[in-house]
Amino acid sequence: MKNGASIFVVWLTVFLDLLGFSIIIPILPDLAVTLGGGKMALSVAALYALMNFLFSPFWGSLSDRYGRRPIILISVLITAFSQFLFGFVGSLTALALQRALAGIGSANISAANAYIADISNKENRTKNMGLIGAAFGMGFIIGPVVGGYVYEAYGLMGVGIASGMLSVLNFIMAVVFLRESLAEKNTLSKLALNPLTALLKAMRMRVVRDLFLLNMLFIAAFALMQVTAAILWEDHFMLSKKEIGLVFAFIGLCSAVVQAGLVGILNKMLGEKRLLVIGLVLMMFALVALPLAPSMGWELLALAFVALAYGCVSPSILSLLSASVSPREQGNILGLNQSISSLGRVIGPVLGGFLYSFDFHLPYFGGAFIIVLALLFIFDIYRKQIIK
Secondary structure, X not given: OXXXXXXXXXXHHHHHHHHHHHOOOOOHHHHHHHOOOXXXXXXXXXXXXXXXHHHHHHHHHHHHHHOHHHHHHHHHHHHHHHHHHHOOOOOHHHHHHHHHHHHHHHOOHHHHHHHHHHOOOOOOHHHHHHHHHHHHHHHHHHHHHHHHHHHHHHHHHHHHHHHXXXXXXXXXXXXXXXXXXXXOOOOOOOOOOOHHHHHHHHOOOHHHHHHHXXXXXXXXHHHHHHXXXXXXXXXXXXOOHHHHHXXXXXXXXXXXXXXXXXXHHHHHHHOHHHHHXXXXXXXXXXXXXXXXXXXXXXXXXXXXXXXXXXXXXXXXXXXXXXXXXXHHHHHHHHHHHHHHHHHHHHHHHHHHHHXXXXXXXXXHHHHHHHHXXXXXXXXXXXXXXXXX
């Protein structure tokens, strides 16, 4: 029961981190223009991913040394402050500071993943990682819908106060219910102050390196679809902004169902290694189907398979990673994996926008091609028995 309460608090932490990030997606471009930023909006938005890249391994290694609970509490407070700040930004500089602080706070996903790894065993590790993946997906998808509605009703200040209060509630719940999960702190570990140095060191381990590279390929392919989907639906299915928001909500619902419930059942039946391959194959076919769908009904079916594929792949990679290192290293390794994910989310949107400018099919076909490379890579890993 204690574990159940702790898992819920960690789930809520990740959900609110991503909700706070994505809640401003429909607001950020117009806000940047209003503040005199114009095209600078893209670089301001990239600050979040950059801070995630820099601080994910730092929070993770810090949690190995001092425990998961204090790191999660501190980072949640940083997130709360950044959300309140968003409601009062009055310049492009203030907006850039807000996005940087939000990226620093939400980089605690590494500590959250390590917490889940600490309290999980071989039988339920993938299922529990799936729960965190569900929180990640739901926060990212629901945020734009909530942000649009709250902004229309209460303005910028309303968005900041609402998201900030949610983070305060998260902090209170963590103080009351979240117990320390790390049995033995690694007080001799070096803090990952330089993510590149820490990343190169971690990649000396063959299993870790291969799973990192596989994760980056998968996230980049997924991001190719994610960044161009709204344009596709608007251009080719004539959806309004409100309808696009509802489609994102549908993806979030499918993701929650898959990662909170179905992935645990599938993992018991198939195991992480088979589940990983099945997820990659499903994602490949779903990406190809998205720009070819003859109607929105078929598009929704393809999106449901995208959610299913993501739910199979992401928790499996996290589970295999956590099983490949000692408990005293999990915070650092899972933090570095989050940094790798951030790189994928930078590569995907840049490449996706470029390909879409030539032909709307290309981002999805390009994503499917990347998945084919990932499949060839994982088959080679399995053939060499690098992952046991």
